[in-house]
Amino acid sequence: MPFRSRALLCASILSVPALAVGACGSNPATKSATDTASGLTVSVAGDQVTLKRSAKSTAGTGATAGQVACSDDYNKLLTATAQPAPTQSWYAATLITWPAANKSTTARLSHKLKGDPDLCIAQTSDASTQAIVYFSAKAKAGVKKLQSNTARQQQAAQAPAALKAAAKAAVTALSAGKFPAAATLVKTLGAQGLIVGQAAAMSAVTQAGTIYVLTTQTHANKVTLAIKDSKGTINTATQGTKGSPKLATRKS
Numbered sequence: 001m002p003f004r005s006r007a008l009l010c011a012s013i014l015s016v017p018a019l020a021v022g023a024c025g026s027n028p029a030t031k032s033a034t035d036t037a038s039g040l041t042v043s044v045a046g047d048q049v050t051l052k053r054s055a056k057s058t059a060g061t062g063a064t065a066g067q068v069a070c071s072d073d074y075n076k077l078l079t080a081t082a083q084p085a086p087t088q089s090w091y092a093a094t095l096i097t098w099p100a101a102n103k104s105t106t107a108r109l110s111h112k113l114k115g116d117p118d119l120c121i122a123q124t125s126d127a128s129t130q131a132i133v134y135f136s137a138k139a140k141a142g143v144k145k146l147q148s149n150t151a152r153q154q155q156a157a158q159a160p161a162a163l164k165a166a167a168k169a170a171v172t173a174l175s176a177g178k179f180p181a182a183a184t185l186v187k188t189l190g191a192q193g194l195i196v197g198q199a200a201a202m203s204a205v206t207q208a209g210t211i212y213v214l215t216t217q218t219h220a221n222k223v224t225l226a227i228k229d230s231k232g233t234i235n236t237a238t239q240g241t242k243g244s245p246k247l248a249t250r251k252s
Contacts, residue, residue, distance in 0.1 A: 039101075066098035067094070068120055167245035199226070
């Protein structure tokens with residue numbers, strides 16, 4: 001999807017040069033976090049990183065190549081405009097051998113982070129498995145907020161395209177030829193990576209970049225969407241159960 005917030009938390013962020021894989025001793029300052037969905041636990045102790053899979057983990061295949069990148073400043077990571085270099089003080093990365101289920105492997109990071117890690121991204125080299133492991137609820141919430149803000153800015157800059165994408169997604173939600181309730185449409189569009197809300201009237205379309213489902217103008221056979229673009233103009237799209245959406249603009 002063109003409006004999904006994912007640009008910097010993806011495979012490219014893990015494109016690291018070949019780094020030596022080394023052994024790791026015990027360290028009382030080890031910081032660990034787990035991604036329950038993948039069954040992956042990442043532990044960081046100085047310049048050592050350990051990747052462990054749970055016994056039931058189906059994430060990846062043991063003994064294949066993998067990569068791990070960690071950061072102690074998620075804000076810099078998400079707002080970076082280019083691939084971060086492992087020489088950055090806030091970003092460390094390494095190649096690693098992917099562990100088998102219920103096993104762990106350790107590698108030496110490019111350097112020791114100055115602070116405790118906010119997150120680590122672990123991925124198999126073929127990108128078939130990827131997990132973002134957060135070390136605190138604050139970091140996870142901060143990343144989500146930054147991603148939402150970035151996506152909202154993109155939607156505001158590309159308002160007509162964002163509306164067309166939302167209208168297309170709304171059509172996929174048709175059931176027995178009818179659109180679902182506005183609240184359900186908001187969830188459906190949000191699941192497509194769009195930043196969406198709902199409003200009863202056009203006067204409530206206030207946040208630039210958010211696509212609003214207009215509840216008073218959305219019915220079983222019609223959906224009306226609105227978004228304020230980066231210039232303050234409100235763009236609307238009216239989508240029927242068939243055909244393309246009808247686009248229009250109006251001053252806020």
